[in-house]
Amino acid sequence: MKQKTAPTPSPIERRGLVLILSSPSGAGKTTLTRNIANAGGWRLELSISVTTRERRPSEIDGRHYHFIDREAFEGLRARDDLLEWAEVHGNFYGTPRRAVEKTLAEGRDMIFDIDYQGTRQVRERLQDDVVTVFILPPSFSELRHRLERRAEDSPATIEKRLANARNEMQRWVEYDYVIVNDDLDESFRALESILAAERLKRVRRTGLAGFVDSMLAEPASLV
Numbered sequence: 001m002k003q004k005t006a007p008t009p010s011p012i013e014r015r016g017l018v019l020i021l022s023s024p025s026g027a028g029k030t031t032l033t034r035n036i037a038n039a040g041g042w043r044l045e046l047s048i049s050v051t052t053r054e055r056r057p058s059e060i061d062g063r064h065y066h067f068i069d070r071e072a073f074e075g076l077r078a079r080d081d082l083l084e085w086a087e088v089h090g091n092f093y094g095t096p097r098r099a100v101e102k103t104l105a106e107g108r109d110m111i112f113d114i115d116y117q118g119t120r121q122v123r124e125r126l127q128d129d130v131v132t133v134f135i136l137p138p139s140f141s142e143l144r145h146r147l148e149r150r151a152e153d154s155p156a157t158i159e160k161r162l163a164n165a166r167n168e169m170q171r172w173v174e175y176d177y178v179i180v181n182d183d184l185d186e187s188f189r190a191l192e193s194i195l196a197a198e199r200l201k202r203v204r205r206t207g208l209a210g211f212v213d214s215m216l217a218e219p220a221s222l223v
């Protein structure tokens with residue numbers, strides 16, 4: 001009878017990870033998050049948050065955020081349907097739990113664009129499966145220029161975001177990596193390097209032990 005050979009364990013097999021990007025408003029985290037999620041080769045699933053903030057002219061409900069009212073938000077919170085949530089600039093934001101659990105269970109990686117308060121909650125829950133990146137602007141005046149050029153918020157909203165930026169900016173010390181987003185292409189390459197290296201980390205490589213064992217089990221005569 002022909003012997004069935006066990007499939008060789010794959011060295012590629014590993015646990016899924018969550019890549020989190022945070023920054024003060026206008027530093028470029030949304031741009032970087034969307035660019036790497038849309039660059040198909042990286043196979044990163046973008047988490048779509050719920051928020052009570054008003055939709056900006058360029059935003060699409062269900063693509064950029066799920067725009068909901070305060071009552072619906074409270075309902076999600078009460079049912080424990082949010083992996084994390086926070087109040088930022090006077091609005092509420094949260095990450096729907098189920099989509100994250102499903103994606104990670106399927107062994108796929110995710111990317112979150114969330115603030116430092118949410119980052120703390122996710123880190124507490126997912127521990128080693130979280131990689132955090134803080135995006136800084138090259139200067140405070142450039143931050144203002146970017147918010148003005150984006151032209152999506154009222155002058156009062158921009159001032160509020162700039163005032164909050166002073167507090168948010170100081171959270172860089174809580175993150176694994178920091179990118180100063182001056183040249184966008186360079187920042188994108190830095191983000192790619194982080195993801196590539198994190199995917200190779202030994203602690204995530206669930207397939208390696210079996211792979212090495214099967215290699216060592218090869219008959220010496222074949223070596």
Ligand SMILES: Nc1nc2c(ncn2[C@@H]2O[C@H](COP(=O)(O)OP(=O)(O)O)[C@@H](O)[C@H]2O)c(=O)[nH]1
Pocket residue numbers: 021022023024025026030049050053084085086088089093094095113114115116117118119161
């Ligand atoms: N904790 C948490 N923060 C979020 C979530 N979604 C967005 N944020 C953060 O809320 C802040 C405001 O986001 P947004 O209104 O899109 O404005 P922007 O930062 O100017 O692009 C940013 O710091 C986002 O990272 C979320 O689901 N949870």
Ligand SMILES: Nc1ncnc2c1ncn2[C@@H]1O[C@H](COP(=O)(O)OP(=O)(O)O)[C@@H](O)[C@H]1O
Pocket residue numbers: 023024025026027028029030031032146147149150181182183184185187
């Ligand atoms: N490196 C960069 N150089 C110049 N403009 C940038 C750069 N990165 C992002 N931007 C622009 O700055 C504005 C704010 O970026 P955005 O990604 O919306 O920031 P955030 O999500 O952090 O608020 C957008 O108009 C975006 O196109």
